[in-house]
Amino acid sequence: GQQLNQSPQxxxxxxxxxxxxxxxxxxxxxxxxxxxxxxxxxPVLLIALYKAGELTSNGRLTAQFGITRKDSFLNISASIPxxxxxxxxxxxxSGGSNYKLTFGKGTLLTVNP
Amino acid sequence: xxxxxxxxxWVICKSGTSVKIECRSLDFQATTMFxxxxxxxxxxxxxxxxxxxSKATYEQxxxxxxxxxxxxxxxxxxxxxTSAHPEDSSFYICxxxxxxxxxxxxxxxxxxxxxxx
Numbered sequence: 001g002q003q004l005n006q007s008p009q010x011x012x013x014x015x016x017x018x019x020x021x022x023x024x025x026x027x028x029x030x031x032x033x034x035x036x037x038x039x040x041x042x043p044v045l046l047i048a049l050y051k052a053g054e055l056t057s058n059g060r061l062t063a064q065f066g067i068t069r070k071d072s073f074l075n076i077s078a079s080i081p082x083x084x085x086x087x088x089x090x091x092x093x094s095g096g097s098n099y100k101l102t103f104g105k106g107t108l109l110t111v112n113p
Numbered sequence: 114x115x116x117x118x119x120x121x122x123w124v125i126c127k128s129g130t131s132v133k134i135e136c137r138s139l140d141f142q143a144t145t146m147f148x149x150x151x152x153x154x155x156x157x158x159x160x161x162x163x164x165x166x167s168k169a170t171y172e173q174x175x176x177x178x179x180x181x182x183x184x185x186x187x188x189x190x191x192x193x194x195t196s197a198h199p200e201d202s203s204f205y206i207c208x209x210x211x212x213x214x215x216x217x218x219x220x221x222x223x224x225x226x227x228x229x230x
Binding site: 035042043045048088099100101103105106 | 117
């Protein structure tokens with residue numbers, strides 16, 4: 001199936017640094033979601049974006065829904081060791097009963113204390 | 114958030130046997146649930162959409178006779194991997210949208226690790 005282009009694939013940063021990752025698509029999505037997955041667990045929802053141009057924060061996390069509806073980014077400020085994990089973006093074309101998610105390939109984040 | 118549980122969290126079975134995985138929405142009702150498969154170091158791939166009271170909708174390339182889905186109630190969907198083989202070993206995860214304004218926010222279960230010997 002289709003996947004979103006998510007970058008970077010992996011990041012190695014020092015504790016306290018800021019992090020930025022993004023997703024792009026060749027087609028439009030009506031909703032963008034960002035998830036974090038720890039090893040051996042299911043993804044946990046971080047931020048949901050519903051409107052083009054929307055900028056939403058959740059603690060140290062900030063995400064934006066691109067104006068073109070074809071992209072989104074996630075920023076993490078002042079990273080801490082527990083931020084380690086895989087971050088996935090997901091796009092959704094809502095309408096009727098079709099609420100399927102299309103996932104990016106993920107960004108593996110490693111934070112060095 | 115909303116809570117979705119899965120059972121079992123891990124299972125090891127012999128080749129040729131069938132394995133049933135349960136997905137439950139604990140604090141909300143879900144007329145639709147989704148089943149994903151995730152191989153190591155890869156993203157989640159949607160397998161099928163589980164619909165309460167009707168047949169599941171399978172993604173292209175997913176064998177419906179091998180991966181049986183039953184959504185018998187508003188809080189429970191089951192995935193049965195029939196005649197499992199080693200190549201079916203994977204991490205299976207379900208999700209459910211909560212509904213209302215949060216319809217687009219899907220909540221995932223903790224996953225089930227299947228190992229077929």
